[in-house]
Amino acid sequence: MALKKKKTLSGGSVLKVKASVAPLNFGTQWQYVEALEGSDHVKIEPKYGLFIDGKFVEPHSKKYFDTINPANEKVLSKIAEADAHDVNLAVEAARRSYDNVWSKMSGKERGKYLFRIARIMQERARELAVVETLDGGKPIRESKSVDIPLAAAHFFYYAGWADKLEYAFSGRSPRPLGVAAQVIPWNFPLLMAAWKIAPALATGNTVVLKPAETTPLTALKLAEIFQEADLPPGVVNIITGFGATGAELVSHKGVNKVAFTGSTEVGKKINRAILGTDKRITLELGGKSAHLIFEDASIDQAVEGIVNGIFFNQGHVCCAGSRLLVQESVEKIVLRKLFDRMQTLAVGDPMDKNTDIGAINSHEQMKKIEGYIASGKTEGAKLFQTSCRLPSKGFWAKPTVLSEVAQSFRVVQEEIFGPVLTVQSFRTVEEGIEKANNTPYGLAGGVWTDKGSKIFSVSSHLRAGVVWANTYNKFDPTSPFGGYKESGMGREGGISGLLPYVQF
Amino acid sequence: MPRYQFREGVWPTMSLQKIDYSQFRRSPTIDLVGVEERVAKFNSRSIKKESKMFALKLAMSLCDLTTLDAKDTPGKVKQLCAKAMRPHEDLPEVPHVAAVCVYPNMVKIAKKALEGSKINVAAVATGFPSGMTSLKFRLDETRWAVSEGADEIDMVISRGKFLAGEWQTVFDEIVAVKEACGKAHLKVIFETGELSSLDQVRFISDLAMDAGADFIKTSTGKVQPAATLPVTLVMLEAIRDFYYRTGKKIGMKPAGGIATAKIAIQYLVMLKETLGEDWMNPHLYRFGASALANDLLRQIVKEKTGRYQSFDYFSKD
Numbered sequence: 148m149a150l151k152k153k154k155t156l157s158g159g160s161v162l163k164v165k166a167s168v169a170p171l172n173f174g175t176q177w178q179y180v181e182a183l184e185g186s187d188h189v190k191i192e193p194k195y196g197l198f199i200d201g202k203f204v205e206p207h208s209k210k211y212f213d214t215i216n217p218a219n220e221k222v223l224s225k226i227a228e229a230d231a232h233d234v235n236l237a238v239e240a241a242r243r244s245y246d247n248v249w250s251k252m253s254g255k256e257r258g259k260y261l262f263r264i265a266r267i268m269q270e271r272a273r274e275l276a277v278v279e280t281l282d283g284g285k286p287i288r289e290s291k292s293v294d295i296p297l298a299a300a301h302f303f304y305y306a307g308w309a310d311k312l313e314y315a316f317s318g319r320s321p322r323p324l325g326v327a328a329q330v331i332p333w334n335f336p337l338l339m340a341a342w343k344i345a346p347a348l349a350t351g352n353t354v355v356l357k358p359a360e361t362t363p364l365t366a367l368k369l370a371e372i373f374q375e376a377d378l379p380p381g382v383v384n385i386i387t388g389f390g391a392t393g394a395e396l397v398s399h400k401g402v403n404k405v406a407f408t409g410s411t412e413v414g415k416k417i418n419r420a421i422l423g424t425d426k427r428i429t430l431e432l433g434g435k436s437a438h439l440i441f442e443d444a445s446i447d448q449a450v451e452g453i454v455n456g457i458f459f460n461q462g463h464v465c466c467a468g469s470r471l472l473v474q475e476s477v478e479k480i481v482l483r484k485l486f487d488r489m490q491t492l493a494v495g496d497p498m499d500k501n502t503d504i505g506a507i508n509s510h511e512q513m514k515k516i517e518g519y520i521a522s523g524k525t526e527g528a529k530l531f532q533t534s535c536r537l538p539s540k541g542f543w544a545k546p547t548v549l550s551e552v553a554q555s556f557r558v559v560q561e562e563i564f565g566p567v568l569t570v571q572s573f574r575t576v577e578e579g580i581e582k583a584n585n586t587p588y589g590l591a592g593g594v595w596t597d598k599g600s601k602i603f604s605v606s607s608h609l610r611a612g613v614v615w616a617n618t619y620n621k622f623d624p625t626s627p628f629g630g631y632k633e634s635g636m637g638r639e640g641g642i643s644g645l646l647p648y649v650q651f
Numbered sequence: 652m653p654r655y656q657f658r659e660g661v662w663p664t665m666s667l668q669k670i671d672y673s674q675f676r677r678s679p680t681i682d683l684v685g686v687e688e689r690v691a692k693f694n695s696r697s698i699k700k701e702s703k704m705f706a707l708k709l710a711m712s713l714c715d716l717t718t719l720d721a722k723d724t725p726g727k728v729k730q731l732c733a734k735a736m737r738p739h740e741d742l743p744e745v746p747h748v749a750a751v752c753v754y755p756n757m758v759k760i761a762k763k764a765l766e767g768s769k770i771n772v773a774a775v776a777t778g779f780p781s782g783m784t785s786l787k788f789r790l791d792e793t794r795w796a797v798s799e800g801a802d803e804i805d806m807v808i809s810r811g812k813f814l815a816g817e818w819q820t821v822f823d824e825i826v827a828v829k830e831a832c833g834k835a836h837l838k839v840i841f842e843t844g845e846l847s848s849l850d851q852v853r854f855i856s857d858l859a860m861d862a863g864a865d866f867i868k869t870s871t872g873k874v875q876p877a878a879t880l881p882v883t884l885v886m887l888e889a890i891r892d893f894y895y896r897t898g899k900k901i902g903m904k905p906a907g908g909i910a911t912a913k914i915a916i917q918y919l920v921m922l923k924e925t926l927g928e929d930w931m932n933p934h935l936y937r938f939g940a941s942a943l944a945n946d947l948l949r950q951i952v953k954e955k956t957g958r959y960q961s962f963d964y965f966s967k968d
Contacts, residue, residue: 168898171891171927177705177919182697288695447888448685483895491924500697597680617682 173490182500184287189277191364194225197233197387198370200240201380207232212389214363217284218497218506218541226363229386231395234355237384238401241326241353244381250323250351258309261348263376265302268295271372275365279337280497282364284506284542285460287498297622298341301640304624305345308645312350315642321649323351324427325403330393330417331366332409333359333508334463334564340366342639343406344383350648352404354383357396359409361509363387394420402426404648408465411562411588411633429637429647431629433562434590437470437583438619439605441576442477444595448617450484453568456593456619458492458504458546462566463512465634466591468619469563471570472579478572482550486531489546494535504566507542516544516565523549523558528569560586576601580608589631593619612638678857679892681849681885690880693921703916704954710915711738711947714748715773715904715937719780719872728757732764734966739948748944749933750803754779755796762800773803773838777828780842780871782807786824793831803836804828807871810845813855821855825862838866838904838937843882844874852882856889866902872939877907880917887925900929906939912950915943 194211196203206227213222229237249257268275275298276290285294312321327347331339336358347354358366370385386392390413397405398420407417408431421428438456440449456468473481497505507513524530528549537543550570552559559569573579583592592611594602606614612629615621622628627643629635637647698706716735718727728751735748750771751761761772774796777789793804806828813821829837839859843852859867867886870877883905890901903922909915915938922930930936945965953959 168895171894172929173924174928176928177709177923177931178702179696179698180700180702182699292695443680445680445682445685447679448682448689451685451689480895487891500695597682618684618688 171487171490173487179493179501181496183496184277184280184498184500186277186281186498189274189281191224191278191281195227195363195367195387197227197229197237198367198373198383198385199233199237199381200244200384201374201378203370206230207236212360214282214361216281216541217361217508218538220540223281224364226360226367226387229357229388229392229395233386234392234395234399237355237386238326238328238396238399240381240384241355242401244379245323245325245353248379249348249353249382252351254310254312254349254351257348257351258306260376260378261302261306261309261345264372264378265299265306267372267375268299268302268369271368272296272299275337275368277498278364278368279362280505283333283336283362284497284508285463286502286505288500288502289460293622294335294338297624298338301338301341301345301624305349305644308346308642309349312645312649315645316649316651319651321350321645321651324648324650325352326401327352327354327404327406327648328396328399328402329354329356329406330397330409331356331358333362334460334465336362337365337369339408340369342408342644346639346644347404347406347648348382350645352648353381355396355402356383356385357393358385358387360387360389397421404428406647407431414635427647429629429639430635431465431637431639432590432633432635433564433588434465434467434630434634435470435560435562435586435588436466436468436591436593436611437472438468438593439573439579439583439595440471440473440477440481441579441594441596441598441601442474443597443601444477445597445617446477446481446484449595450481450488452593452595452617452619453485454488454492457568458566459620461504461507461544463508463564464620466613466620466628467564468591468593469568470559470583470586471568472582473570473572474579475572475574478570482548482570485548489533489548492533492535492546494533494543494545495538504546507544507565510542512564513542513544516563516567519558519561519563519565520547520549520567523552523556523567523569526552526556526558528552528556528558554582554585562588576605580605584608584610587633590634591615678850678854678889681853683849683881686849686881686884690884690921693880693924694917696920698916698920704951706916706919707912707947707951707954708744708746709931710912710919710938711944712746712749713933713936713938714944715750715752715906715939716748716944717752717872717906717939717941719752719754719775723754723757725757725760728753728760729764730966732761732770734944735770736765736768738944739951739965742948742951745948745951749937752805752939755792755799755801758796758799758801771802772800773805774799774801775805775807775871776801777804777806779805779807779840780873782809783811786827789824790827790831793828797831797833797835801835803838804832805838805840805868807840807842808855808859810842813851814846818858822858822862825859825864829863836865837863838868838902839864840868840871840906842871842874843869843878844876849881849885852885853889856886857893860889860893860901864901866904866937868904868906868939870905870907870939872907875908878905878909878939880921883918884921884925887922891926894926900935902935902937903930904937904939909938909940910942910946912943912946915947
């Protein structure tokens, strides 16, 4: 039988795009109807005081501010604003409980409290997830699958260290520092509280924590959990307020240790404020992290990683993969796939289980993002946004890609902290590494290649605290996290996360 | 065909002008961890109320109702055809299935039973399910099934040859079967459960589409694991790349192991978010299944009445 060999195997699918092919149709024939997470079981008080010495108390100023749901601008609760007097009360309470209770308690007993807190967090996980989403605007799917479980995991992890500290630092005996002042951001409110509080308590320190003004609710829920866990009064104090409250706290004389997560700008101010004191400091600041996509990468999975890297939590992630560096030979196909993938991202009500991208955390942040997009366009970037419709109320931003950008553009150099990705191409490996490192930041990076040796050689040249290979935005309490250059100093998480809270 | 033969100890030099690139695999690599993560995201979609009803009916219209047992009787095939045309007496709004899939010797019976309907008859051929016979017999079987009236042919590839690296042979066989099909549509079954890796799945998908497949299909249903969501995603991505490259839309048929409405909806979510709505019709997507239809019906009844009925209320075939 004679086979006609008109056709030969043309070599599989070399990734080329035929120019005339119509875009994929992600139409409206089959829409997923809203699947709202129930919130009836969640109790949010109309008003919250300051959590000082184990009790909720009125603020000295008598002033309260609103915390709103950024998805519909409705007021959720009124929150106390702490002034210098309240800060002083909180630090004094922390000092008393440090001197009298917590520093004297055995590690084993401290660990029991931490385990108890972690378990209660798990029991109340659904409630915490709902509150996190209502207050911060992040998709309920993410609060449920990332924020809350990871926060509990941090307490579990550091609970385990509490009675084993001598083994963490071999040959040396660690002692606590005293009172830790901790200021946390609005992007992962409960998780950041856990990152800060758990290692501090495990090592025998007491805490005064200030959550961000737009997302105080889960920290206050955590205060309720401390009460439920019978944590001795004053071991953790939670004071709410704006930047001024945070400034009072970190510069208070009774504080031995400052831990801050937030913008580089504020981080620098804090660093200046504590100059000349013997306060210890850790700063976890901004980032402008790069994905390096090599031509031998698994392209479809890399595209998924890009999406996860920049659109996770609306891009409000300090280690967001906000710069895409793609090897020239696959740039076109990567962008085409990325744009097609982005069209399927559901933007909308964060309480809908099908929402991929929720609300921008605040009006201020939305304006900032819009400003950066406009700046990118002015500087000559090519704009791509998805065709999704945004709700009329609340704060929103469309998933955005700015391509044809240069290294000098503001959108390439500065942290946007929103769902905005810039795209540059590179030809050689060296060029890719150079571009990745050429910003003031150095928090994270992603390397995408099928070649194992390339992963090691490239990641060893990236000046970033975390480098993910063929994945992105993976967190675990056992893994240290922190930045190079203007992305911060000190490490949180893992054994390294104990070090900032001990002296020898 | 120009083909370079590697001689022992001799490495080809540039002076050898004609290298047949068919010997080189050039499909993109696939990252298993990434694929599984993507699948988990599809599965977290919450499909309720109207959107669930839409999906259930759509899934029914995409079914290739299948019976592939040696104990099949003409009676059983006739019953299956009746079910294919009207899945449930009390639910006239439920669409008929896309095709009935049988062995070649049942094609005529099915064809007659389905007369007047728009339902196709698909025949498995080419030495189904193993394909371990000579190409001549496999082509003859194909032609016979088509002459009996089959509208679609579900062929199997020679997995042994593919795994042994005889890719050109596999390619040529698909080309030949396609030619033997004439007007009948060709679905190419890979039996992904025997291919060992997603890289292989991707490569055979590219190869089969280049060779002229109208549909690519995961499994025969005779080997475990049969269709899985990760494998199907890799095949859908290959179809997408083929479309980008050529403008041609190739169909997808996951088969085997898709027994519940819940899983079928997960497949549809994946389809919608990978290839888009142009593929959400029987011309470009099928489920190869036997038990699925009844679970779809049961879910449809549940959506309408709020109650689950026992399977005793749904005819087996």
